Amino acid sequence: METDQKKRYLFLMISFITVIIAILYVTSLRIQLQEVRANQDHYEKEIKSLTSIQNTDALKVNQEFLEHFFTYQTIAERYENIQPLMTDQGFNATHPSGTKPPNSEQSVKSSMVGLKSFEYQESKTEAEFFNEFKLSTEFNDVTNTETVIVKTSLIYVKEQGWKINDVEFIGQLTGRE
Numbered sequence: 122m123e124t125d126q127k128k129r130y131l132f133l134m135i136s137f138i139t140v141i142i143a144i145l146y147v148t149s150l151r152i153q154l155q156e157v158r159a160n161q162d163h164y165e166k167e168i169k170s171l172t173s174i175q176n177t178d179a180l181k182v183n184q185e186f187l188e189h190f191f192t193y194q195t196i197a198e199r200y201e202n203i204q205p206l207m208t209d210q211g212f213n214a215t216h217p218s219g220t221k222p223p224n225s226e227q228s229v230k231s232s233m234v235g236l237k238s239f240e241y242q243e244s245k246t247e248a249e250f251f252n253e254f255k256l257s258t259e260f261n262d263v264t265n266t267e268t269v270i271v272k273t274s275l276i277y278v279k280e281q282g283w284k285i286n287d288v289e290f291i292g293q294l295t296g297r298e
Contacts, residue, residue, distance in 0.1 A: 179248040179275050182206060182283040183238060186273065190215070190288075191233040191256055199231075203285075208276065211285040230259040246277040251291070267293045 189202035204212055236254040243249065250273045257266040274287035 179242075179277075179283045180238060180240065180250075182275060182285065183248075183250045183252070183273050184236065186285050187233065187236060187252055187254070187271070191231055191254070193229075193231055196229055207285040208278065211274075211287055214288045232257050248275045248283070249273070250275070269293045 186203055186206045189206070190199060193199040193202070200215070203215065207215075233254045233256050236252060239251045239253075241249045241251075252271045252273060254269065255266060256269050257264055259265075270291040270293070272287075272289040272291055273285055274289075275283045276286045278284050
């Protein structure tokens with residue numbers, strides 16, 4: 122009978138040690154899982170904040186450029202206001218090739234309303250926008266209003282931020298109010 126008791130005692134001890142080891146292992150796995158989740162949450166928040174900051178900054182520069190480029194009293198004012206927002210390549214894209222920006226004080230009034238921007242971000246340092254808006258232009262007391270689409274390409278310049286690198290007039294929409 123003593124051997125049965127010893128066997129039972131040995132079995133209980135082995136079972137007890139196995140249960141303790143299993144509990145410690147499961148606890149260790151839970152701690153590791155919590156650390157992984159905490160790291161994942163931290164990195165997801167960090168990536169989201171970086172992405173939203175860059176997107177917001179690119180969108181802000183895009184909108185500011187369009188407002189200055191399409192809302193002006195004189196052509197000279199237009200080019201003076203957009204130059205700080207652009208790279209040299211982008212600035213050259215705003216006027217015909219091989220010419221300098223007009224320096225005329227001629228009265229051409231222009232304004233835009235209803236801007237809708239659609240972004241395509243190629244990378245963290247390059248973004249493109251398709252912009253749709255109504256453009257009203259007044260020249261010699263004659264006003265013309267049309268819905269236009271303009272594509273802007275931006276690049277991130279170190280220590281300067283987002284800059285317009287290219288501007289392309291896609292066209293105008295007809296038959297829309």
